[in-house]
Amino acid sequence: MTDSMLRIHFTARDMENIRIAQQPDPLWELVCAVCRLSSGQGPLVFGRWRRSVSERLLSEERTGFAVRFTQALVPTTGYIPDFLTPPVLGQGLSPALDRVQATPRERLLRDLRQFAEIRPVPGWVTHPGGSAGAFAASLVTALESSFRALLAPYWAHVRSAVGNDVALRSHDLLERGTGALLGGLRPWARWNAPVLEVDYPCERDLHLEGRGLLLVPSYFCWRRPTSLADPGLDPVLVYPVAKSPLDLVRARDERLERLLGRTRSAVLMDVARHSGRTTTEVAQSLGIAPPSVSYQIGVLRDGGLIISRRDGKYVLHLATALARGLLDRSGV
Known part of the structure; x- marks a missing residue:
């Protein structure tokens, strides 16, 4: 961390109102x-x-x-x-x-x-x-x-990278609580309860005062987090996620797109990155209408690339071994 920092001051009520944006803004x-x-x-x-x-x-x-x-x-x-x-x-x-x-x-x-x-x-x-x-x-x-x-x-890859980060942060929050979530923001932030000390270009204090904090994972955020300047606005902390070079990502995605088509390859990659996805989750992740996702999943299922199984009131879709082999060969 640099010498300058943003100090975000939490109360007990703020600790109960920490949220994570589920997709890139x-x-x-x-x-x-x-x-x-x-x-x-x-x-x-x-x-x-x-x-x-x-x-x-x-x-x-x-x-x-x-x-x-x-x-x-x-x-x-x-x-x-x-x-x-x-x-x-x-x-x-x-x-x-x-x-x-x-x-x-x-x-x-x-x-x-x-x-x-x-x-x-x-x-x-x-x-x-x-x-x-x-x-x-x-x-x-x-x-x-x-x-x-x-x-x-590049939006599909941005969404995927952010989605991976959200999954990790959400796991920390559910399994170990808000302290673990905030402590996991190293190396660009340090949780020194009740203050989150954030690497920042200038000295600043932000008192949440019960409003909570929205964490916004970002692909293009680089090295240090950013935030709103006006302390009276809803508190937000935008932070960088793990990322791979966009030119490599683009080349890999294009190889799969040539084989399956852009929409179908995006659906397959989204399903393959998770251990069970509903049609609604895929639609929200990719910004595609649910009927279109449902159709593409049907085509991929007929081709042996996706299997679907019922889990309670939901139908979960998973990538098959054939699909994972295809993705591995495509470098995705």
């Missing part, structure tokens, strides 16, 4: 991805991704403008306006963007003024032309285009 991932694009950090993990994205932005003028618009509000270090990352809903990109567009005018202008006090920014940031609503609409368009350019091609 698209706007937190986007903010972190924009930082990684600009900073050059993590060359082994993000290097090929960064070069691929940069080449695309050079060839697609409109997308390049959208990403530059977003970058103007997301520095590699320091304050990032809180309205860019509204409360985590777990419902995907569109609802999150709706929340950004619905940011109250006073909040929007206050965050922009605070941002401008710290670093030089274009005039349209500090004094957005037209109404605040029009600025928010333009921002949402830029965020959506940036997400599609930076994250959409």
Whole structure:
């Protein structure tokens, strides 16, 4: 840990209200991805991704403008306006963007003024032309285009990496309690009850005061966690998950996609990573409609790659030995 830290102060009530986001938050991932694009950090993990994205932005003028618009509000270090990352809903990109567009005018202008006090920014940031609503609409368009350019091609892997982390943290929470969960956040955080000491770029204290804490695992978060600047907002701690280089992941996934198709291969990989998945769980993990997942599972079951068995009121799907051999040969 560095000398600077964020100290998160817990009460007994806060210990009872620790939650873990069950899937990646698209706007937190986007903010972190924009930082990684600009900073050059993590060359082994993000290097090929960064070069691929940069080449695309050079060839697609409109997308390049959208990403530059977003970058103007997301520095590699320091304050990032809180309205860019509204409360985590777990419902995907569109609802999150709706929340950004619905940011109250006073909040929007206050965050922009605070941002401008710290670093030089274009005039349209500090004094957005037209109404605040029009600025928010333009921002949402830029965020959506940036997400599609930076994250959409890799989203299945981001979801998988986050899902693996959630499974580990949830196991700690269920088996050993909240102390073990918080203690397991090393090396970038240390649980010194009743305070969680977090590696952070500046000295700061956050008193939860009974509100609890939402832990948000993130693929593009790098080295140290991040949080909201305003202590009055719902407390959130975004932290990095274990990750593998995106270029290797992409190559492996593409080999399986050529064989089975994108949707079917995603369903098979999701099922194979767990010891029993319901259709609803797969649908939520991949962001695919349940009827489509049900159809793909049926095709995979007919092909001998998935078996299904009833467990109480649920039907659980599992990958067969044939499927696992196929995935091993594909390098997945």
